[in-house]
Amino acid sequence: MKVSKAQAAEHREGIVDAAARLYREKGLGGVGVAEITRDAGLTHGGLYRHFASKDALAREACLRAFDWTITPLEGLDTAGADDDPASRLRALVHAYLSENHRDDPGEGCPAAALATDAARAGPEMSEVFAQGVERNIQRFMEVVQGEEPSKRAQTIVTLSSMVGALLLARATAAGNPALSEEILATLREQLAPLGGE
Incomplete structure (x- = not known):
């Protein structure tokens, strides 16, 4: 059965998502090609009509994953925080380092979910991943710090700490839930205490 260009584009988007x-x-x-296409509601063979290889799909999917943004996060409570960078930072850190985000990697931060894989996948994937990380740095700076270039180093420290904490919390959640929660709580308090600084 012939598929229209619009349907083909929709299928492609479904596969990438x-x-x-x-x-x-x-x-x-x-995850294999069959699982991806089944999840997208398509047949296994359909993938190769849209992508030259599984690696090409992986690169595009990684880039798409970075459409997820640390700012704003779903349900982020920034009421009254619009003009206060410390309040915005607290809201972002506490949402990112939450049990909900830890337990739902498929809908969360690609940096925490894919960093190790991207490092091992070769230079093309590393380049795509780097583009996504740079976008997150820029977004975070704009929302939390303003656009001062001098704040870039602090932004990198904060984001790296958050990603690392989320990785450790996920890795320990099944084996030692108390430690996992302690990691999240400790980093929330260190990076953005509720009582302010």
């Missing part, structure tokens, strides 16, 4: 979510949930090596 499914791959972006599944790769964050299971890692680049943890």
Whole structure:
């Protein structure tokens, strides 16, 4: 059956969206083409009409995953924080380092979900991943710090600490839930105490 250009474009978008979510949930090596296409509601063979290879899909899905943004996060409570960078920072840090975000990698931060895989996947994936990380740095600076170039180093420290804490919290959640929660709580308090600074 012939598919219209609009339907083909919709199928392609569905594949990329499914791959972006599944790769964050299971890692680049943890999901196959059949699972991705099934999740997108298509047949296995349909993938190769849209992508030259699984690697090409992985790169595009990684880039799509970075459409997720640390700013703003779903349900972020920034009421009254619009003019206060410390309040915006607290809201972002506390939402990012939450049990909900820890437990839902498929809908969360691609940096925390895909960093190790991207490092091992070769220079093309590393380039795509770097583009996504740079976008997150820029977004975070604009929302929390303003556009002062001097704040870039602090932004990198904060984001790196958040991503690292989320990685450790996810890695320990099943084996030692109390430690996982302690990691999240400790970093929330260190990076953005509720009582302010």
